[in-house]
Amino acid sequence: MxxxxxxxxxxxxxxxVxxxxxxxxxxxxxxxGLTTPQYACLEMLGQRPELSNAELARGAFVTRQSMNVVLRNLEEAGLVSRPATAPSGRALPTRLTEAGERVLEAARADVLAVERRMTAGLDRAQAxxxxxxxxxxxxxxxxxxG
Amino acid sequence: MxxxxxxxxxxxxxxxVxxxxxxxxxxxxxxxGLTTPQYACLEMLGQRPELSNAELARGAFVTRQSMNVVLRNLEEAGLVSRPATAPSGRALPTRLTEAGERVLEAARADVLAVERRMTAGLDRAQAxxxxxxxxxxxxxxxxxxG
DNA sequence: TGCGTCATGTCAGAATTCTGACATATGCTC
DNA sequence: GAGCATATGTCAGAATTCTGACATGACGCA
Structure with missing residues (x-):
């Protein structure tokens, strides 16, 4: 059948796909030197700084706990930074460091190339x-x- | 932007999505009582019996090792069976048990309902x-x- | 026959992600 | 103000999936 x-x-x-x-x-x-979840995180922060861990997790479709691990690795690598204390509530607004912005910009070019390769068979209207x-x-x- | x-x-x-x-x-x-990977495994076996662990892994886009875990759980649950020795080479052809077929048939109805709900906005040509x-x-x- | 290559199943260990739980901070309602 | 629901960050532990490695069996070829 x-x-x-x-x-x-x-x-x-x-x-x-x-x-x-x-x-x-x-x-x-x-x-x-990035994984896909790490890149997703950087990309979201690049477009919208001050995002909290929970917001990033929702954007990447993972749990807060998982995103927290990603965020810690990025922080350890010096690509993002979080304040030690929350300015309001418990949310810690995350920002890209200068190194993070550089890495993001370089990685984005290659990721966009993948996206273009994937959608090469579609014209603008089809996309x-x-x-x-x-x-x-x-x-x-x-x-x-949900 | x-x-x-x-x-x-x-x-x-x-x-x-x-x-x-x-x-x-x-x-x-x-x-x-099934997970999505387990269902995917049963569905493939339902359509094509005698599939080996490696073939199932490729079909589900996971490693052989991951599929092996899924297969063992299904075997333990009595939904699939594998011969103790390989009839040829090392591949162990897997088959659904009668219980496996019953569970698959019942689960398939609900999964197809999800698929239909997802594609409800598309007509046949669009799909x-x-x-x-x-x-x-x-x-x-x-x-x-790949 | 003998050798090299490939595919398969499996073991061991690490990385990733999840569920469950808890404390804290905000805002709403009484 | 007191109480409650909601949201957030985090800890602990389990489940899932992965990478690396190894032995085995089939196949092609000298």
Whole structure:
């Protein structure tokens, strides 16, 4: 039965593409001494400084605990910095250091090249439609669990 | 800058949808006592019996070692069975037990419901185009690392 | 036959991520 | 002010997945 072939479902192909993307990104980031989660973290901070650990975790779709490990490694590497005490509440606003900005800028070029390679078969209009469809799919699933 | 917003890249939205899909599947499968990797394994065996551990691993985009853990748990739960000795080479052809087939059939209904919910906004033609695009994206990335 | 290559299953250990729990800080309601 | 819900950071421990390594069996080729 070709119709119900699991390998031809959107869910399976989604996982396949994501696995390939993760592998390609890891390969591209290795030269910069970064992992994919670390890069995701830097990228979010680059676009929106002062993000807290919990906000970063939500943006990267991992738990606070997992993001905390990533953040500590980045802090130890001198790429991000957090104040010792929270200015309000318990949230610690994180910022890129100068070294972090440099590494991010260099890594971003290679990551964008991966993204372009992945979407090379799509023109601008198709990419727009795809983005909207993916957004709709995420929203449709978010209704029941988060 | 909205144009280069990381949150509006195909890569990010891909990860977002996949995270939502994984959460939805885990939630749906919990009632059947299965995890998503376990279900993926059963589904592949349901469509193609006699698959080896290494083949299942490639199909699920994990290492042989990871799949081996999944397989052992499924074996312990009595849902799959493997011969004690390899009929040829070292590969151990895995099969669903009767209990495995029953669990798979029950779980599949709920998983398909999740897939339908995710793609509810797409008509048949759009879904076909999406599948082809995802396939092309995976192929484009596979060139360098897989 | 003998050798080199490849694929497979498996062991050992580390890295990553998760669940569960707890203390702290804010804001809302009474 | 007192009480409660919510959000955050963090600790502890388990589960999952990975990298590295090794032995075994099949296959191609000299």
């Amino acid at each position: 070709t119709q119900d072939d699991v390998y031809r479902t959107v869910g399976y192909q989604l996982k396949r 994501q696995a390939a993307l993760r592998a390609a990104m890891d390969a591209a980031l290795r030269a910069h 727009e439609v795809l983005l909207r469809q993916l957004d709709a799919m995420a929203e449709a699933l978010a209704g029941s669990d | 909205t144009q280069d917003d990381v949150y509006r890249t195909v890569g990010y939205q891909l990860k977002r 996949q995270a939502a899909l994984r959460a939805a599947m885990d939630a749906a499968l919990r009632a059947h 076909e185009v999406l599948l082809r695009q995802l396939d092309a994206m995976a192929e484009a990335l596979a060139g360098s690392d």
